[in-house]
Amino acid sequence: MKGAVLEDRGSPTRDRARALLVAATASATLMALIYLGSRRLEHYDAALFGYTVAGVIAFGVIIFRYVIWLHRPATRRYWLRGWQLFLDRKELRRSLQSIIGTAFGNLVAQRFILRRSRTRWLMHALIMWGCIISAAITFPLVFGWIHFELEGARSYRAYLFGFSTIAVDGRSTVGWMTFHALDFTAIMVIAGCAIAIHRRLHDRGAVSMQQFALDFAPHLLLIAISVSGLMLTASSLWLGGYMYSFISLTHQALVIMTLFYLPFGKFFHIVQRPASIGIELYQNRGGEMLQARCARCGTEFVSQAWLDDLEDVVRRLGFDYRLKNGHALQDYCPRCKRILRGLAYAALVQRSDRR
């Protein structure tokens, strides 16, 4: 693999202009899809205009931030390497195996969180799946991509982009579960956030590092959305619609705040994390490439391409880890790096003892 293939230095102004263009195109495409998917707004509910505006803007801002993030030296390098390896036709089967394995292990089953603790895994699974399922239900409804029509006395037929799909008996168990799906996801999200807040209030490591805006605001927003959603159900089921429009406005305001918070705070990891698939592909395939040997012990410890990329990224970021012997710190395996650090500390102590 030649580093030259990846050269595209860019400039901050050009990067921003490019990101703005991509973001504007993404928002415009979403608007066109809303128009077409709702059959020229025939199935679009004007009362949900606020959600739509927030969704379209937040989508554009997320794309903008994502593109800017991709322009950073390290992200750009590993992103392009991931695609380069994926597009290598000769190894397509093995690349697909690696991608499916990472997608299942890291994105779906989240085994790396399970390694930290079962409670943390449960916390994240409840929040993540609660939010994913809620979004999968609400966005298509808000954008008019899905709508229901009464069929006969008690059945509802679901329409996707205006095309007829399944009919659900409103009084059957499946019907009840379908129409109350958001209540289940609300309970999942509240439970997950409760576990997260409990950990943040009791775990000493977390207590020392956390900040309110970064570590508590996301949970509080999610809990507020879920509680206001449950209050909507309670209002319509048991209170004859008491305060329904006020609660509905509150739910909408909270959702809009969260959508605008998405690109800036903790939630941005939702779109950032899947990019790790490319990095894992590079690591997995790195084993077959020419290996770099440690400058001290001679052990093969990483692919030469990975090491060259790392040195180049570090240089571009303005760091210089070259040592007096002509090698860079990155040329040593992790074990020897620790030994070198230990020797450097010991030399310092000896020097100060001599004085």
Ligand code: HEM
């Ligand atoms: C809709 C999707 C997602 C939502 C709503 C979400 C939400 C959250 C929240 C609220 C936290 C903070 C928990 C805390 O207080 O400690 C968190 C942590 C985390 N998230 Fe996500 N997340 C999502 C998707 C993902 C994905 C796809 C990944 C990676 C593949 C991921 C990886 C992580 C990791 C590693 C942590 C730290 C967990 C820990 O403390 O052990 N998340 N997520």
Ligand code: HEM
């Ligand atoms: C954590 C995520 C969310 C949860 C747990 C949640 C929960 C709920 C619940 C329980 C309801 C009441 C359903 C009923 O009574 O049948 C509801 C209603 C609603 N939600 Fe959400 N929601 C979430 C996110 C969203 C998002 C992202 C949107 C917009 C894109 C949205 C738009 C709506 C709308 C339009 C209604 C109906 C409100 C009305 O009748 O005025 N929700 N939600």
